[in-house]
Amino acid sequence: MNFSKLQEEKYFIKTKKFLLVGESKICVKLGEETLACKTVEIAHLVKPEAPFDMKVIYRDRANDFEVTFNTSHLQKKYVKQLMHDVAYCQEKNGNNWTHMNIFNTRLTLPLRKLQSDAMYEIKVRSIPDSDYYKGFWSEWSPSSHFKTPEANNAEEMNPVLSTISITSFFSVVLLVILSCALWKKRIKPIVWPSLPDHKKTLEQLCKKPEKNLNVSFNPEHFLDCQIHKVDDIQSRDEVESFLQDTLSPQFEESEKQGFAGSGQGHNWPSQIPVITSEAFKGELPFGCPTGNISACNASMHPSFWSPDCRKGIRSGSHMYQGLLLSPGTTDSTVLPPFPLQSGILTMNPGIQGQPILTSLKQSQEEAYVTMSSFYKNQ
Amino acid sequence: MFHVSFRYIFGIPPLILVLLPVTSSNCHLKDKEGKGYENVIMISINELEKMLDIDNDCLKKEPNFFRRHSCADKKEAAFLNRAAYKLEQFVKMNITTDFELHLLKVSQGTLKLINCTKEETISKETKKNDWCFLKALIQKIKTCWNKILRGH
Numbered sequence: 375m376n377f378s379k380l381q382e383e384k385y386f387i388k389t390k391k392f393l394l395v396g397e398s399k400i401c402v403k404l405g406e407e408t409l410a411c412k413t414v415e416i417a418h419l420v421k422p423e424a425p426f427d428m429k430v431i432y433r434d435r436a437n438d439f440e441v442t443f444n445t446s447h448l449q450k451k452y453v454k455q456l457m458h459d460v461a462y463c464q465e466k467n468g469n470n471w472t473h474m475n476i477f478n479t480r481l482t483l484p485l486r487k488l489q490s491d492a493m494y495e496i497k498v499r500s501i502p503d504s505d506y507y508k509g510f511w512s513e514w515s516p517s518s519h520f521k522t523p524e525a526n527n528a529e530e531m532n533p534v535l536s537t538i539s540i541t542s543f544f545s546v547v548l549l550v551i552l553s554c555a556l557w558k559k560r561i562k563p564i565v566w567p568s569l570p571d572h573k574k575t576l577e578q579l580c581k582k583p584e585k586n587l588n589v590s591f592n593p594e595h596f597l598d599c600q601i602h603k604v605d606d607i608q609s610r611d612e613v614e615s616f617l618q619d620t621l622s623p624q625f626e627e628s629e630k631q632g633f634a635g636s637g638q639g640h641n642w643p644s645q646i647p648v649i650t651s652e653a654f655k656g657e658l659p660f661g662c663p664t665g666n667i668s669a670c671n672a673s674m675h676p677s678f679w680s681p682d683c684r685k686g687i688r689s690g691s692h693m694y695q696g697l698l699l700s701p702g703t704t705d706s707t708v709l710p711p712f713p714l715q716s717g718i719l720t721m722n723p724g725i726q727g728q729p730i731l732t733s734l735k736q737s738q739e740e741a742y743v744t745m746s747s748f749y750k751n752q
Numbered sequence: 753m754f755h756v757s758f759r760y761i762f763g764i765p766p767l768i769l770v771l772l773p774v775t776s777s778n779c780h781l782k783d784k785e786g787k788g789y790e791n792v793i794m795i796s797i798n799e800l801e802k803m804l805d806i807d808n809d810c811l812k813k814e815p816n817f818f819r820r821h822s823c824a825d826k827k828e829a830a831f832l833n834r835a836a837y838k839l840e841q842f843v844k845m846n847i848t849t850d851f852e853l854h855l856l857k858v859s860q861g862t863l864k865l866i867n868c869t870k871e872e873t874i875s876k877e878t879k880k881n882d883w884c885f886l887k888a889l890i891q892k893i894k895t896c897w898n899k900i901l902r903g904h
Binding site: 390391393394395396417451452504505506507 | 787788790791792793795799850853856857860861864865
């Protein structure tokens with residue numbers, strides 16, 4: 375093959391016969407005389423052809439510049455993979471070039487990286503980028519020039535954005551102020567509802583004790599009341615209706631006997647059916663909830679006791695048999711309904727000094743209903 | 753009886769030793785990663801296949817060359833070496849067209865990447881316009897290259 379002279383002491387040869395595999399021995403001959411030979415690996419001496427046809431387009435909406443160029447290696451068979459070096463600078467700055475490496479023929483330059491209203495120069499070169507072909511940078515492509523828009527043009531885009539941002543800022547501030555103002559009254563009850571407090575609810579149900587209570591533990595004040603002490607309980611199977619029929623007349627008789635013998639200290643036990651709290655609907659005479667007699671503050675007026683004692687005992691149509699509530703009962707639990715199988719209490723009406731709660735008014739029913747509904751809600 | 757056992761003991765093993773180099777392959781692959789094949793030879797083979805695809809009147813009967821030589825196991829390098837020499841017969845002295853350039857790249861590229869200790873004896877020349885044989889030869893070379901690189 376014949377060389378062509380490129381410059382002084384520089385020759386070139388254009389051929390496709392180079393074997394791109396392994397090492398090649400290249401010799402320069404002058405006539406028949408071999409001047410010089412060199413063994414080279416041609417695949418490592420690749421210098422790509424320079425890119426061309428560079429274009430820069432400003433995109434108004436994206437606010438950037440789109441840079442595209444072409445290279446002949448896109449159509450070549452062997453050296454196809456290249457790395458491109460794009461360099462740009464301001465024309466007035468001279469040689470202050472900014473470099474960017476890319477692997478395709480398209481690049482995007484955002485406007486924020488460039489100065490407004492300035493003239494720029496841009497160019498590109500290539501180098502092989504594969505694990506087999508290696509070599510050198512190509513020559514620079516012909517430069518392209520473009521001008522960035524003025525600052526006013528950029529600001530014209532912002533009024534809409536600035537209006538939206540200011541409006542949204544003020545709306546956020548207003549929202550914060552309203553939320554702070556209405557937090558306690560309206561927002562917090564919805565977001566964090568208050569749960570009912572059991573203690574407070576119970577306090578509302580129980581009436582406050584009257585001030586200046588005249589509490590007396592002098593037995594002489596309770597002489598009008600029939601005090602029946604319960605000694606023991608005997609269980610016996612009886613029909614409820616039979617007990618109602620038989621005991622109601624018996625009770626009146628025993629009542630008379632009891633009243634007659636209350637102040638005389640008779641010790642004979644009288645089998646008197648005791649009226650329980652279930653027989654009455656409503657509060658106790660001194661405002662106690664059902665079953666919690668010991669926890670209540672009783673108003674122990676002597677005048678209060680005597681008429682109620684008689685009234686409670688004489689309500690014979692509502693008599694039931696059952697256990698007498700002991701003073702030690704402290705739970706607020708409702709007494710379970712007694713079965714028909716009842717017991718007869720043997721009481722000693724002669725013993726004094728034992729206040730027994732035997733008169734329960736219809737008003738207990740009201741407290742019972744309230745408490746039961748409270749437990750239902752619970 | 754003694755002379756019979758003498759023949760078997762001292763006759764056959766030397767015979768095996770003599771014949772062993774004939775049966776064993778004396779070629780091996782230099783480019784084990786296959787970069788030379790992927791970046792140069794394979795590209796030229798594809799170009800040749802495109803150019804030879806026009807001629808579809810080839811007989812299905814396998815040429816004798818492939819009956820005698822095949823890309824058998826552990827003999828891939830030897831077959832490629834022999835096939836490359838055969839391919840060079842289709843290259844003219846004055847290479848002008850791209851077709852001949854690709855033929856040269858495939859044949860000489862393969863010979864560069866395969867190292868054989870014993871030189872191949874050139875078999876009788878094939879007709880240079882036997883395109884059917886050339887097409888089959890290029891396909892066999894491609895198949896054998898893929899096989900030898902898969903083995904590594």
